[in-house]
Amino acid sequence: AQKITQTQPGMFVQEKEAVTLDCTYDTSDPSYGLFWYKQPSSGEMIFLIYQGSYDQQNATEGRYSLNFQKARKSANLVISASQLGDSAMYFCAMRPDSGGYQKVTFGTGTKLQVIP
Amino acid sequence: DAEITQSPRHKITETGRQVTLACHQTWNHNNMFWYRQDLGHGLRLIHYSYGVQDTNKGEVSDGYSVSRSNTEDLPLTLESAASSQTSVYFCASSESLSLTPSYNEQFFGPGTRLTVL
Numbered sequence: 001a002q003k004i005t006q007t008q009p010g011m012f013v014q015e016k017e018a019v020t021l022d023c024t025y026d027t028s029d030p031s032y033g034l035f036w037y038k039q040p041s042s043g044e045m046i047f048l049i050y051q052g053s054y055d056q057q058n059a060t061e062g063r064y065s066l067n068f069q070k071a072r073k074s075a076n077l078v079i080s081a082s083q084l085g086d087s088a089m090y091f092c093a094m095r096p097d098s099g100g101y102q103k104v105t106f107g108t109g110t111k112l113q114v115i116p
Numbered sequence: 117d118a119e120i121t122q123s124p125r126h127k128i129t130e131t132g133r134q135v136t137l138a139c140h141q142t143w144n145h146n147n148m149f150w151y152r153q154d155l156g157h158g159l160r161l162i163h164y165s166y167g168v169q170d171t172n173k174g175e176v177s178d179g180y181s182v183s184r185s186n187t188e189d190l191p192l193t194l195e196s197a198a199s200s201q202t203s204v205y206f207c208a209s210s211e212s213l214s215l216t217p218s219y220n221e222q223f224f225g226p227g228t229r230l231t232v233l
Contacts, residue, residue: 104222
């Protein structure tokens with residue numbers, strides 16, 4: 001069974017500062033993928049970034065980077081230079097890579113508020 | 117542009133009624149999923165399908181059913197709606213996993229807010 005833990009229900013960050021959203025996971029699968037999604041107040045789920053468990057380098061997408069520490073089973077999202085539009089719920093998720101198995105497990109989310 | 121749509125966007129119904137939520141995708145994805153989102157629980161998987169005529173139960177499938185008669189649609193039916201099924205429902209789709217595990221992000225619909233009175 002897979003489990004995703006996001007221990008920060010809510011966070012504040014000053015505009016233009018960097019912020020780290022924590023995510024730890026538990027799985028027995030040898031190969032898996034990790035995702036972060038953003039959900040603004042409008043409700044849609046927006047894909048941000050992906051990290052494969054065998055990727056040698058941490059994933060980056062613009063201002064988003066994923067701090068992947070496999071031994072610690074953590075996949076923290078780092079947002080650099082926060083903007084007001086970054087205020088949203090953020091969900092960490094994972095999916096095993098075994099055979100066509102596509103089920104994604106989500107964490108409970110972190111609500112980020114960017115302060116001007 | 118390819119997309120995934122859900123209808124209705126908002127629905128109010130009464131306890132005991134049958135309700136069907138529609139999900140339609142034009143990505144031509146084989147995999148489709150239904151989730152419910154509740155405060156404090158994140159998104160939880162209700163049912164999923166890997167292709168036409170294939171359906172599988174997720175972690176919170178009791179009281180829900182799906183059918184997959186074509187690639188584009190995966191309707192979710194609440195056989196007898198209960199107040200505990202008041203939630204926001206998301207449909208998602210993804211490509212089949214290739215031999216080399218990779219991206220395979222799930223594309224989400226805009227969600228349906230269901231209230232059962």
